[in-house]
Amino acid sequence: MSSLSSIRHVRRFSTSSAISISAAKARLRSEHDPDKALAIYSSVSDRYSSPVSSRYAQDLTVKRLAKSRRFSDIEKLIESHKKDPKITQEPFLSTLIRSYGRAGMFDHALQTFNQMNALGTPRSAISFNALLSACNQSKKFDQVPKLFSEISQKYGISPDKISYGILIKSLCESDLPESTFKILKEMKWLRRVVLQIPRLIMYG
Secondary structure (H helix, E strand, O other): OOHHHHHHHHHHHOOOOOEOHHHHHHHHHHOOOHHHHHHHHHOEOHHHOOHHHHHHHHHHHHHHHHHOOOHHHHHHHHHHHHHOHHHHOHHHHHHHHHHHHHOOOHHHHHHHHHOHHHHOOOOOHHHHHHHHHHHHHOOOHHHHHHHHHHHHHHHOOOOOHHHHHHHHHHHHHOOOHHHHHHHHHHOHHHHHHHHHHHHHHHHO
16 A cells, blocks of 8 residues: 555545544554554654554554554654654653554664654663564574673663573573573573573563
8 A cells, every 4th residue: 555545545434533542552453454553653652652552553553564564654653753742751652662662663673762862862771672682582593692792882872681692582482492591690690580581571
C-alpha cells in the first residue's frame, strides 16, 4: 500500500474524537487490521496517557503493522515521536528503540540510540538495555555480545543485572552455553543473579 493510500485509510477509520489510552488498548487487542490499528493509536489523547500504557498501545500498534510488513508506516509512526518534547527523557526514547526491536528493525533501533546526543537525551543502562533487547527481539542474538562490549565501553555505560540477563539470553539462544558459564564464572558478583535469570531475561 502506498503512503498516500495509507494516510487515506487512516483518515477513513479515525474516530471523530480523542479516546483514552485504556479504550485504545482494549480496541487494539482485538483489532487486526493495520489501518484501523493505526487510526486507533492516532486517536489516543495525550491527556490521558501514562508512559507505561502509551508504550503498551504503541507496541500493539507496531505489532499489527509488522505482521502486515508495513515497515514504512512503522518508521513514520516511531520517527514522529522524536518531535515530542519528551524525547529528551531517556525512558521515553527507550520505548522507541524497543518498538523498532519488536518490528525486527534493529538498524533503526541502533540509529535511534546513536542519535541520542543530537536529541539531547542522556544515556544510561536504561537505553543500553533497550538496545540490547531490540537486538534480541530482532533475532540477532550473535550480535548482542559484541554490542554489549562496544557500546558499554564507547559511552562509559555500566551494565546492570538486567543487562547481563539480556546478554545471557542471547548466548543461550545462540547455543553458546560455554560462553554463558564463562561470564558467570569470571564475574563472581553475578553468581547471585543466576537464580533471578528467568525473570531478568524477560526484559530481552
